[in-house]
Amino acid sequence: MKLAHREIGPAHPPLVIAEIGINHDGDLSVAKDMVRMARDAGCECVKHQTHIVEDEMTAEAQQIFPPNADVSIWEVMKRCALSLEDEKELKEYTESLGMIYISTPFSRAAADFLNDIDVPGFKIGSGEADNLPLIRHIARFGKPIILSTGMQTIETMRASVQILEEAGVDYALLECTNLYPSPPEIVSLKGVTELKAAFPNATVGFSDHSIGPSMALASVALGATILERHYTDSRYRKGPDISCSMDPAELKFLIDRSKEIHTALHNDKKRTGPEEDVYRFARASVVADKDLPAGHVITEADIWARRPGSGDIAGYDFDKVVGKTLTTAVTHNQQLKWSDLN
Numbered sequence: 001m002k003l004a005h006r007e008i009g010p011a012h013p014p015l016v017i018a019e020i021g022i023n024h025d026g027d028l029s030v031a032k033d034m035v036r037m038a039r040d041a042g043c044e045c046v047k048h049q050t051h052i053v054e055d056e057m058t059a060e061a062q063q064i065f066p067p068n069a070d071v072s073i074w075e076v077m078k079r080c081a082l083s084l085e086d087e088k089e090l091k092e093y094t095e096s097l098g099m100i101y102i103s104t105p106f107s108r109a110a111a112d113f114l115n116d117i118d119v120p121g122f123k124i125g126s127g128e129a130d131n132l133p134l135i136r137h138i139a140r141f142g143k144p145i146i147l148s149t150g151m152q153t154i155e156t157m158r159a160s161v162q163i164l165e166e167a168g169v170d171y172a173l174l175e176c177t178n179l180y181p182s183p184p185e186i187v188s189l190k191g192v193t194e195l196k197a198a199f200p201n202a203t204v205g206f207s208d209h210s211i212g213p214s215m216a217l218a219s220v221a222l223g224a225t226i227l228e229r230h231y232t233d234s235r236y237r238k239g240p241d242i243s244c245s246m247d248p249a250e251l252k253f254l255i256d257r258s259k260e261i262h263t264a265l266h267n268d269k270k271r272t273g274p275e276e277d278v279y280r281f282a283r284a285s286v287v288a289d290k291d292l293p294a295g296h297v298i299t300e301a302d303i304w305a306r307r308p309g310s311g312d313i314a315g316y317d318f319d320k321v322v323g324k325t326l327t328t329a330v331t332h333n334q335q336l337k338w339s340d341l342n
Helices: 028-040 059-063 073-080 084-096 108-116 132-139 154-167 190-198 214-221 248-265 273-282 315-321
Strands: 015-021 045-050 100-105 122-124 145-148 171-176 203-208 226-230 285-288 303-306
Touching (some): 015 028, 015 248, 028 045, 028 084, 028 248, 045 108, 059 073, 084 100, 100 108, 100 122, 108 132, 122 132, 132 145, 132 154, 145 226, 154 171, 171 190, 171 226, 190 203, 203 214, 214 226, 226 248, 303 315
Parallel strands (some): 015 045, 015 226, 045 100, 122 145, 145 171, 203 226
């Protein structure tokens, strides 16, 4: 999969997406500061949320209160959304810093707006993971799509994936748990491997709402190539997603550690060159376990394997020594040589 200039897949370090979302509380200057601080932490990609509330919800939403807010979801989005002009400016600012800007459209109008300002790809959130008409509408733009799969099963995802397959777009599926924050009791790392097995054409990643970086980092070892976490300039800021957001220091930690895990993930099981000095002292050599005379036929009780590994006969050749005849006398703990044996 390729998003803007960035190749994504097992051969590349995970793409860490800092999800600003609505943490800026509708303030463009705050949003810009968040982007700049993400760039300084080494982040390549930020994600926003595009809310055109009138096309996104019906009036019934004014009576729905999310678990992490004391006002309706309508009021939350109305207050926190950037204006379309502000969002366009935020995208231009992000790209001026050399970063990738993507956003989640929550409506058809938002998707059209994002396509008009030429985003390189789309993120579709878990709430829209089975919104087939919206997915179909976005897929028609022909751009890469990252789709979170929270609140879904493998079976309920098949219709959405079929739309993406038929559209011929590059796509990624992110394992996700939609509770803010998500305790480990309900987070599914196994979901990463299950998505890989069920949808072999998909790039697979992990959208994390837990506390701390542990779950996201663990997902890398299972093959996640995209990591997405809510992000804020400060966790002391108020907002509906702050409780599960990382700050710039945590963002840098996640980026650096995920690169290390990716590197180690592709190393074969073998003894490496830098280990040779350790190997020479850490392994064992076969030694006499008592004084033994020349002409003695060695039994298992006569020898043992002890460090260092500088002897002629390695510990793994212990059994080859048993039954051999000594050609010379040896003393207790003396390293044996093949030339000592007939």
